[in-house]
Amino acid sequence: MSLDPRALLTDLFNAAVASAQPALCIPPHLPEPPKGRLVVIGAGKASAAMAKAVEDHWPGDLSGLVVTRYGYAVPCERIEIVEAAHPVPDAAGMEAAKRIKDLVGGLSADDTVLCLISGGGSALLALPLDGITLDDKQAVNRALLKSGATISEMNCVRRHLSAIKGGRLAAACHPARVVTLLISDVPGDNPMDIASGPTVADPTTCADALAIVQRYGIALPAVVREALESGRGESVKPGDPRLSGCEVRMIATPQMALEAAAEVARKAGLPVHILGDSLEGEARDVGSVMAGIALQVARRGQPFTAPCVLLSGGETTVTVRGHGRGGRNVEFLLSLGIALNGQPGVHAIAGDTDGVDGLEEIAGAYFGPDSLARAWAKDIKPKDSLANNDGHGFFEALGDSLVTGPTLTNVNDFRAILILPS
Structure with missing residues (x-):
């Protein structure tokens, strides 16, 4: 031969790589136009390219903001693109996460939020719980990356230290309809592990996160340990009524x-x-x-x-x-x-x-x-x-x-x- x-x-x-390009994957999965506004948000290494595909194929008005990795921006006209750090979060990602959460506040049941999520979103969409600093999050992230923990284990810990992951972003969108388009980068394609599941319910607990930390011998800042031990970092659970209008569509997978x-x-x-x-x-x-x-x-x-x-x-x-x-x-x-x-x-x-x-x-x-x-x-x-x-x-x-x-x-x-x- x-x-x-x-x-x-x-x-x-x-x-x-070509099979998972957003220009190919996005158009068949766009939702029908809503009675009210379409707000586009998102995070991940592919999120800017996903946003461009939405702009190119959406028939009406839209606005929004997505955050992607430095160097991964794609020019868009109506959706703002912000770049931030990956795999260790930075201040740009934290500020973008704040703005995204603010952007979806005050929407009505006639509005639709189109959430574009791909791998890398855990670091890019970094909004720590109250009392936890960006330095704390960075320290935990670095320790997790070096620990040998699986991506599922790392994201379980991340979800319970976040003000936006583990379903919290979807809860902030309520009562608007939320349609999440996912490009999966995780084994098993579990939506809660892709970017730590900002728009999906999370059945894991703070106790699960603590067990992972202990398993890998990760030293935690005192305020981070307190958030987990007290249960203050608990995420949004299955059956929460704020997530009743949420839909997830897997558009590209390994x-x-x-x-x-x-x-x-x-x-x-x-x-x-x-x-x-x-x-x-x-x-x-x-x-x-x-x-x-x-x-x-x-x-x-x-x-x-x-x-x-x-x-x-x-x-x-x-x-x-x-x-x-x-x-x-x-x-x-x-x-x-x-x-x-x-x-x-x-x-x-x-x-x-x-x-x-x-x-x-x-x-x-x-x-x-x-x-x-x-x-x-x-x-x-x-x-x-x-x-x-x-x-x-x-x-x-x-x-x-x-x-x-x-x-x-x-x-x-x-x-x-x-x-x-x-």
Whole structure:
């Protein structure tokens, strides 16, 4: 079979990203025009592109405000776009969250609030509970990001320290109708975990959040601990009448992105196997397990025969112990490559569909059968790089980083392993 493995894998990643572009996903899910006003609000890495798609396809008047990540703004005429920090919130995000909450106050039952939510909204829509400062929120966020907690666990804690998440934003919209359009970046596509669920009911409790904090040994500022222990941070629960006029529509998901990539691989003549859209766990552990599967395919023809492509999505975690820059996709890929140990015919790509892996403006990387040898030739020790959580440094040195710039969407991590006959 004559093909360029790196080019093909890059095409698969690009197809996954393209499938979740707001210009494609938004129009079929717009609500009918209301008797009163349409107010557009939102938060996330894709929210500005979502707002532009709404403007381009809405037949009547509208106004609104959304907050997105620095560098992810898209020019809009009637919806104000604010940029703020991610993954650690900043003052710009906090001020935008205040303004959004104020914007939906005083609406009537004839009005509709269109809420555009995508991954990244937890940090971008930062409005701490009374008494909790932005510094407190930043400290907790940094600790969570380094702890190895899952995204669901992190967002449970965030919901109970917020004045806008966990259904509170929807409650503020009452009695207006609320239609939330979601681009999912979380395993399982649970709406309460996407941007910490500002417009959906939250069945978890302050006690659940405390248990997570204790599980990972996270030190809390005194006022944060008080908010959880007293129950002052309790979120809006299922059955709350203020959420009776709320509707949620899932418009793009990791599974949809995997299916789009699979179609590209099939057109190239390759059998495709989707292993899951919600794989979690430590990135290095998932990498070594995936390597075991790939080796069984390459050496034994089980459970699939080569050539084939293995696709997966989800959100792994990195417990940062070294002095590297983290990045769950590059950590996964480096661990995978070390376990493959130069196995001929096995190539892989891993990247975050938002274009940012960890704190880096790098989506992920490519790994080939010769990557370890090329690293050793540069006096780079792959196992040392992994131990130091320095996947980004490793792949940059090889020239194998995947750099996309802002993709204006986010449907979580994308991983593809191409196995060719050796």
